[in-house]
Amino acid sequence: MLPVMSRDQCLEAFRKMLLIRRFEEACIDAAAKQQVHGHYHVYIGQEATGVGVMSVLDKGDFVHSTHRNHGHLLARGADPDRALAEIFGRATGYSGGKAGTLHGCAPDLNFPLSSGIVAGILPISTGTAYALKYRKLPNVSVVFFGDGAMEEGAAYEALNLAALWKLPVIFVCENNTAEVERKPGGAQYHAPNMSIVELTDIARIMGMNTGIVDGLDMGAVWTAARDARERAIRGEGATFLEVRTHTWPGGQYPTLVTGRTDIRHTWNGEVPAEFSKHEKWFRRNDPVLSIARELLTLGMAKQAEIEKLDAEVTRAINEAVKFANESPFPPVEEALTHVWPH
Amino acid sequence: MTETMFGKAKVKAVGDLMRADENVVIIGGAGFGGLLHSKYVKPLFDEFDSRILRTPIAELGFCGMAVGAAIAGLYPIVTIGTGSFAFEAWPQIVNEAPNIFYMSDGKVKVPVMFQALGGIRISGAAQHSARPQAMLMQAAGLQIIAPSRASDVGPLLKAARESERPTFWIDHALLFEEQETGTPVKPPPLGKAAIVRPGKDVTIVGYSIDLIRCVKAAVELAQQGIDAEVIDLRTLSPLDADTICESVGKTGRLVVADECYPAASVASEVASIFTGKGFGLLKKPVQRLNFAAVPVPLSPPLEMHLIPRVDKIVAAAKGLMG
Numbered sequence: 001m002l003p004v005m006s007r008d009q010c011l012e013a014f015r016k017m018l019l020i021r022r023f024e025e026a027c028i029d030a031a032a033k034q035q036v037h038g039h040y041h042v043y044i045g046q047e048a049t050g051v052g053v054m055s056v057l058d059k060g061d062f063v064h065s066t067h068r069n070h071g072h073l074l075a076r077g078a079d080p081d082r083a084l085a086e087i088f089g090r091a092t093g094y095s096g097g098k099a100g101t102l103h104g105c106a107p108d109l110n111f112p113l114s115s116g117i118v119a120g121i122l123p124i125s126t127g128t129a130y131a132l133k134y135r136k137l138p139n140v141s142v143v144f145f146g147d148g149a150m151e152e153g154a155a156y157e158a159l160n161l162a163a164l165w166k167l168p169v170i171f172v173c174e175n176n177t178a179e180v181e182r183k184p185g186g187a188q189y190h191a192p193n194m195s196i197v198e199l200t201d202i203a204r205i206m207g208m209n210t211g212i213v214d215g216l217d218m219g220a221v222w223t224a225a226r227d228a229r230e231r232a233i234r235g236e237g238a239t240f241l242e243v244r245t246h247t248w249p250g251g252q253y254p255t256l257v258t259g260r261t262d263i264r265h266t267w268n269g270e271v272p273a274e275f276s277k278h279e280k281w282f283r284r285n286d287p288v289l290s291i292a293r294e295l296l297t298l299g300m301a302k303q304a305e306i307e308k309l310d311a312e313v314t315r316a317i318n319e320a321v322k323f324a325n326e327s328p329f330p331p332v333e334e335a336l337t338h339v340w341p342h
Numbered sequence: 343m344t345e346t347m348f349g350k351a352k353v354k355a356v357g358d359l360m361r362a363d364e365n366v367v368i369i370g371g372a373g374f375g376g377l378l379h380s381k382y383v384k385p386l387f388d389e390f391d392s393r394i395l396r397t398p399i400a401e402l403g404f405c406g407m408a409v410g411a412a413i414a415g416l417y418p419i420v421t422i423g424t425g426s427f428a429f430e431a432w433p434q435i436v437n438e439a440p441n442i443f444y445m446s447d448g449k450v451k452v453p454v455m456f457q458a459l460g461g462i463r464i465s466g467a468a469q470h471s472a473r474p475q476a477m478l479m480q481a482a483g484l485q486i487i488a489p490s491r492a493s494d495v496g497p498l499l500k501a502a503r504e505s506e507r508p509t510f511w512i513d514h515a516l517l518f519e520e521q522e523t524g525t526p527v528k529p530p531p532l533g534k535a536a537i538v539r540p541g542k543d544v545t546i547v548g549y550s551i552d553l554i555r556c557v558k559a560a561v562e563l564a565q566q567g568i569d570a571e572v573i574d575l576r577t578l579s580p581l582d583a584d585t586i587c588e589s590v591g592k593t594g595r596l597v598v599a600d601e602c603y604p605a606a607s608v609a610s611e612v613a614s615i616f617t618g619k620g621f622g623l624l625k626k627p628v629q630r631l632n633f634a635a636v637p638v639p640l641s642p643p644l645e646m647h648l649i650p651r652v653d654k655i656v657a658a659a660k661g662l663m664g
């Protein structure tokens with residue numbers, strides 16, 4: 001539910017969610033043309049999570065992410081041109097083409113290198129939180145990770161450290177398999193293979209604050225993250241949020257199986273015949289359409305405004321694609337730079 | 343029919359081990375190839391469905407589990423996936439498995455095979471391109487095999503299984519579709535290198551994907567009148583110094599291609615033979631082609647600049663002539 005936020009905040013959050021959607025669609029198109037190097041993971045279906053959390057953060061907070069980081073980077077305010085150029089391996093990218101899609105990085109936004117290793121980022125996030133606490137800064141560290149990370153030992157060690165020392169961390173576990181039946185074990189590549197049913201139980205028995213949040217509801221994510229941040233700043237330690245989203249039907253093999261998002265679907269409600277197999281996605285599981293419908297219902301935006309915003313965002317992404325394509329690859333000598341600080 | 347595609351031959355080799363003994367099991371979910379190759383791997387996984395433990399993303403846990411299963415009578419083949427993920431299981435692979443036989447005074451055997459698709463796989467970037475083999479060579483008690491040819495993968499796997507040693511099979515992400523041409527050489531016993539192309543002018547040593555590059559380089563060199571002898575190391579631990587020395591005794595020249603970083607690498611280990619056993623055999627300095635000591639960059643031109651390409655091997659060999 002949106003009303004916790006002002007109209008401007010809501011529209012800005014919607015704009016960012018659309019920006020992420022159009023960015024990811026552009027990545028998928030570019031990958032079909034071999035412009036994306038290495039395997040990549042899109043954030044389609046999870047936009048409300050990154051944007052909701054990021055909306056409550058301060059510039060001094062740290063943000064950490066994983067292989068699925070494009071959305072987090074943009075939600076934090078990264079420049080789509082440089083973000084896309086990085087994914088294309090170009091010299092103008094955030095990391096000069098050295099890191100690529102799995103390793104989103106925008107140090108000027110307190111967004112250090114994302115880890116492509118499942119759960120590898122969790123211990124690091126406890127470290128930035130420890131430094132913030134040690135330095136008595138009024139800030140928190142937020143770490144995004146998939147449900148799969150809960151299968152790795154590193155996650156448990158990190159949760160324990162954060163709980164033990166009441167570190168200012170917000171653990172955001174993005175469970176993008178909400179549709180998978182919740183039963184112990186025996187799931188699939190994109191769903192947790194866990195002996196427990198509720199992921200939050202793990203953090204709860206460690207004494208952490210926990211919450212299960214609907215990832216279709218940007219307002220709910222926003223509220224949960226705001227509360228978690230306030231608790232952390234008050235010295236009450238870490239929070240573990242499980243944000244549940246539905247797997248985008250194209251999530252495993254990123255092809256546009258649901259087509260390029262037609263924002264008019266917000267109000268016309270027709271599922272294009274060719275995508276009828278994915279009707280649920282159009283009717284209720286797409287967080288971008290969900291928030292657009294909410295804005296309409298609450299009278300915060302009119303159809304024409306939504307279309308205008310979409311046109312602006314689309315134009316920005318088209319320009320990012322152009323920028324990335326026109327950017328040069330780094331010269332080969334760059335391969336040997338920045339191994340050491342001095 | 344003998345398989346000439348490396349990937350098909352390795353799937354067959356694993357299947358043969360499993361058919362021969364029902365205590366051979368597969369642990370891990372990652373398989374033996376990438377998504378593109380799942381069609382070749384699927385029949386194996388279908389045939390042995392009940393003997394495959396599809397694991398959570400828990401490399402440390404399931405590699406340790408394999409060590410235990412090996413102690414208790416199974417022969418686990420553990421598919422770790424990308425070579426870099428071996429680091430998640432490092433404590434079990436380097437600090438548990440290799441020590442147990444020795445520390446039990448030869449009483450507790452750990453017959454297990456860890457397999458991973460290592461190497462520079464093209465745009466894997468730094469966290470998905472590890473070549474853990476040189477670091478693994480520091481684990482005394484761990485055998486390391488690195489087959490590169492379709493005709494060799496079966497014999498090497500079988501020998502490793504019979505050796506009952508904890509073994510790391512360092513596989514390469516780019517080997518799957520490599521085709522072996524010509525008459526295969528007879529596989530020597532485990533621990534011996536193979537001369538895959540006899541020659542008299544220069545010795546070129548490689549293993550895994552670098553061996554493929556060495557063979558291609560030798561073909562180019564032949565067109566330019568240089569007769570290269572190509573040696574496939576096959577096993578990195580133990581490393582066969584004798585075969586290399588014999589060859590260099592003939593040629594006096596040595597090029598080594600190795601995707602590892604230069605320091606403490608497979609190539610440096612091969613070169614070190616000539617400060618001891620092979621002292622005096624060289625007419626020219628050893629040419630080592632490694633990946634420069636930088637984390638692997640994503641951007642294709644940077645990555646391509648750093649790998650031991652065929653043209654670099656050719657140039658290094660030519661530089662030794664005359």
Ligand SMILES: Cc1ncc(C[n+]2csc(CCOP(=O)(O)OP(=O)(O)O)c2C)c(N)n1
Nearest residue numbers: 068116117118146147148149176399427430
């Ligand atoms: C240590 C490690 N093991 C395996 C992988 C391969 N891998 C990449 S993404 C992924 C699934 C991760 O699932 P989840 O954490 O739920 O994230 P999602 O992709 O669903 O966002 C796996 C197994 C990896 N990157 N790191």
Ligand SMILES: [Mg+2]
Nearest residue numbers: 146147176190
């Ligand atoms: Mg997931």
